[in-house]
Amino acid sequence: KNEVEQSPQNLTAQEGEFITINCSYSVGISALHWLQQHPGGGIVSLFMLSSGKKKHGRLIATINIQEKHSSLHITASHPRDSAVYICAVSRNTGNQFYFGTGTSLTVIP
């Protein structure tokens, strides 16, 4: 059983579209992280959330603690947004992260 579930697994969008990636988790957490991984590259941290909403440029992340759900939104998507987006949680017990399997996003010009 995965502690963290993401959807969709794969997503193709036209440039300019509004994109939403969803993450649900089943354990108590201290924080939820959205990460970006480009092919052949390392992982970059986009957001760390424990409540509410954060915005950085065209990226918006929200979290609902009661529903154990988070969303990552990309407005006015661009081909350079093409990457794998990974949701991860850090638990309020223990010291590790638990990762979702990632959402592979392709934005077509």
Add this chain to the structure above:
Amino acid sequence: GAGVSQSPRYKVAKRGQDVALRCDPISGHVSLFWYQQALGQGPEFLTYFQNEAQLDKSGLPSDRFFAERPEGSVSTLKIQRTQQEDSAVYLCASSAYRPTEAFFGQGTRLTVV
């Protein structure tokens, strides 16, 4: 350097060969994590260090996997007698203390042939 550095970036090993993967965390970061990421999957936890102490090694898949961080900074993940199923990207992450914001390295892509 400013970020987490891993070396080598790519490693091809013959089945049965021993390999050593290095991680240089951000200076001063107490926590260091190793993860294994199979193709098309999310990272899976391998082991965790707080300074030089290996506090959790529950994710190491077999006794062929060994990690150390003798001086509380650089860490080495060693895989003995590599097998094809060990082929994966091995990611290292460090953070200042408990998993608040973690910083990830570029990963080492290991291919066992």
